[in-house]
Amino acid sequence: MVKVVFLHPDLGIGGAERAVVDAALALKSRGHKVEFVTAHHDPNHCFQETKDGNFTVTVAGDWLPRNIFGRFYAVCAYIRMVYAAIYLVLFSDICYDIIFCDQISACLPILRCSSAKVLFYCHFPDMLLAKHDSLLKRIYRAPLDLLEEWTTGLAHVVLVNSKFTASVFKKTFRSLSSCEPAVLYPIPDFSAFQKPVAQPTDDLIPSNKKLIFLSINRYERKKNLALAIQAFGQLKDKISKSQGDGIHLVMAGGYDERVTENKEHYLELHHLCEKFGVTDDVTFLRSFSDAQKLTLLQYCHCLLYTPDNEHFGIVPIEAMYMRCPVIACKSGGPLETVVDGKTGFLREGRPDQFAEAMERFVDDPKLGKSLGENGRKHVEQKFSFKTFTDQLDEVITDLVK
Known part of the structure; x- marks a missing residue:
């Protein structure tokens, strides 16, 4: 010992x-x-x-x-x-x-x-x-x-x-x-991920939406969270109204009242939603519980991982283990964890690039399931x-x- x-x-x-x-x-x-x-x-x-x-x-x-x-x-x-x-x-x-x-x-x-x-x-x-x-x-x-x-x-x-x-x-x-x-x-110790996952409530994931995109990261500017909202806004503009009414974005992030940047950036992201006209289509969560995190990863259809040149990034690993495909920036740690086209998509950190990858899930409802299964196998084999x-x-x- x-x-x-x-x-x-x-x-x-x-x-x-x-x-x-x-x-x-x-x-x-x-x-x-x-x-x-x-x-x-x-x-x-x-x-x-x-x-x-x-x-x-x-x-x-x-x-x-x-x-x-x-x-x-x-x-x-x-x-x-x-x-x-x-x-x-x-x-x-x-x-x-x-x-x-x-x-x-x-x-x-x-x-x-x-x-x-x-x-x-x-x-x-x-x-x-x-x-x-x-x-x-x-x-x-x-x-x-x-x-x-x-x-x-x-x-x-x-x-x-x-x-x-x-x-x-x-x-x-x-x-x-x-x-x-x-x-x-x-x-991470994935034994904690094998617990029963609670059904999502509407304040966590709206039940009237067909396709849920998810972002999990701290409310810090360096995490590039604005990219998720900008890409979501562009996606809404690209697809038909009926398709757009069925998609939603959940912004879940670590939030500490002691940290000024957390409070400032949270408000900045709300203003950005207003600018893109997607306020009603975005849910903001702050400092969610482990149980809520599991529910999000279980029931959301795709994770948007926005940091550029992130040194590693544990959230994509967790998402893939929970069979949730990942769209991440083509730099840093995700190059070692996300397999482009197999467990998700690697794209340049631009709204149009992310929106293009997100549109694939809109056009092909079965895509998320196949990528999700690949992601689970990938994590079990390599991580x-x-x-x-x-x-x-x-x-x-x-x-x-």
């Missing part, structure tokens, strides 16, 4: 959070002792496994600010993570052999002061996610970018979530040429939770030898 502690900045609801929770579940299934330390954990806005007794979750540093007058989010996030690391290493009574850290590497110098081995999971270089579009922002980001590169190299092992991220890692962190990150696809568990277990046990 290896004692593993996960250090994560915010145990909310998102792809990174889902990845670390699934990693923890995988290690626990192999008999390892697992717990979490985080700077924030809200039982009303988190994954079920972090509040139902599966894991011990310790919160350290939630009193620290998330921003300063609406600015300096990155610096505040780094400070909160460093504080959590100091608590873990110097003041907690948690016993651990390995520290599994992700997202923010600035705390690694503190973690290296312990006798534990440090594993860093790089979802994507933070410096590439941050904006550098003004002189002040470039000045602000310069020391943070240098800090990220240096501290990432302090990990005993670095894992990345896709071959795409591995290639970006090498191009971005040029001083870490000797560091060869291993690819570990963050595959099994057992393979994910075996690989992570091997990394963990090798680290403590």
